[in-house]
Amino acid sequence: MPVFDVQQFRQQFSFFQHNPGWVYLDNAATMHKPDAVVSATSQFYQQHNSNVHRGAHQLSQQATRLFEQARTTVCRYINAKSSEEVIFTSGATAALNQIAFGLMHTVLGAGERVLLTQLEHHANIVPWQLHCQRYGVIIDVVPLTADNQLDMTAYQQLLERKPKVVSFSHISNVLGHIQPIDAMLALAKKAGAITVVDGAQGVVYKQPDMQQLDCDFYVFSGHKLYGPTGIGILYGKKDWLEKLTPIFAGGEMIEQVSFVNTTFNKLPFKLEAGTPNIAGALGLAAAIDWLQLYNTEQLIQHKLLLLKEFYNGLSVIKGIDILSLPVHNAGIVALNVSNEHPADVAELLNQQNIAVRSGQHCAMPLFSYLARPGAVRCSFAAYNSLDDVNRCLLALEQAVEILTA
Structure with missing residues (x-):
């Protein structure tokens, strides 16, 4: 199977040309629109x-x-x-x-x-x-x-x-x-x-x-x-x-x-x-x-690669509480920094142009069941890259240092 060309895919979205400094990981809330749309x-x-x-x-x-x-x-x-x-x-x-x-x-x-x-x-x-x-x-x-x-x-x-x-x-x-x-x-x-x-x-x-x-x-x-x-x-x-x-x-x-x-x-x-x-x-x-111009399996495999790298990076950051499993996962990771409010974590990421969602994600009964106040949600799309993953991991690591200092 040919290697998925994430840069070619990403170029179909003018949003990233207008916002080159942003890492957008709020795809579960809404996705960007290709120029064709x-x-x-x-x-x-x-x-x-x-x-x-x-x-x-x-x-x-x-x-x-x-x-x-x-x-x-x-x-x-x-x-x-x-x-x-x-x-x-x-x-x-x-x-x-x-x-x-x-x-x-x-x-x-x-x-x-x-x-x-x-x-x-x-x-x-x-x-x-x-x-x-x-x-x-x-x-x-x-x-x-x-x-x-x-x-x-x-x-x-x-x-x-x-x-x-x-x-x-x-x-x-x-x-x-x-x-x-x-x-x-x-x-x-x-x-x-x-x-x-x-x-x-x-x-x-x-x-x-x-x-x-x-x-x-x-x-x-x-x-x-x-x-x-x-x-x-x-x-x-x-x-x-x-x-x-x-x-x-x-x-x-x-x-x-x-x-x-x-x-x-x-x-x-x-x-x-x-x-x-x-x-x-x-x-x-x-x-x-x-x-439909793209191969569905390539898109899935690319997101699985992003997930794998993200979980590998999270494993070495102390104080991260991960609610999502890496297996049977479509590209969404809910996490918290131990004893810190998810909104504070999301704001620190926002200050570094990392767009994530925090809160209870229209699923209050789930968070009551989990006994959590909410979570930071990082959700990936096919236009995300390994560089996006690394920037988010670095921002999370710095957020943990700031919040737990």
Whole structure:
């Protein structure tokens, strides 16, 4: 396999030309956009700006064609059966809310159970939790093992309670641990559950295949896949999408409306109320087209090299408490300096132009479980280099010296 050329990859991002002194390790929060994506969004506004689906004029028809081509690009990338199964949303959070609220009254009822894991992002906790408070739905939570991996024995035991829905992250946004989703989905299916996968971190790690995964729903955000912010995808099997009650109403999702009754449009429009983020959809499609110019395995191996060097460097810095395991890791490392607040560590790194995230990373229940106030999160992307790793390690070493002096 040819060696991955990180410099050539990095040159596709104007951000690094404008910010040459920065080491950007906050990729789990959002990734930078290649010039191909910036160009696609700008080109839409400069050359094709018009609303979609509704106009009789040629400009609207052209915008509609581009928008639906973007949907087809996503459909092919995730290997959905048809474009009807690809719903544009504002992001993974909106998609998870549509699933949770959309299943209420059609599938979920009082006394029924939803199974989550200890690793979940707030967006995969709070929407379900609101059902507990309003409608008597019960949430069960899969605990972790001593090394912060999912307890698969406990998972199987909780499945014996026959949850109606099983919803979990493909990859932990805090720890970077890759979940055994093939096995988890198979077990959940055997238990008769509806399966939901939060692919916000997983989609950039490896191209998802909906026919292979065979989950009922899969969601992700465009900005975690080198695409624009404000655009995301709700994939669902057609039969399950049909069962979702829309949580937004108006515009394109209507077929017939009167003051007495409303009939919803067919999929995918039924779940896409109002003017969509057209430029965002085109930017996401451009990100997918651009990303497919590169070998996925090369990108994975490059990130594994960065992780290996990072862990090797951390091993010789005294006072570092590492929460993430190096194995089955997609490129995210959560750590702390012993007895120091993570915000102080992050600020010292910021002073050296090292961009990391500190806090609880929208996963407060996880940090309560771990009995930690939060963590510093270093998350790597394919445009990061070994020099980035070394600069971060040096900055961490200096931060430890300052804080523990």
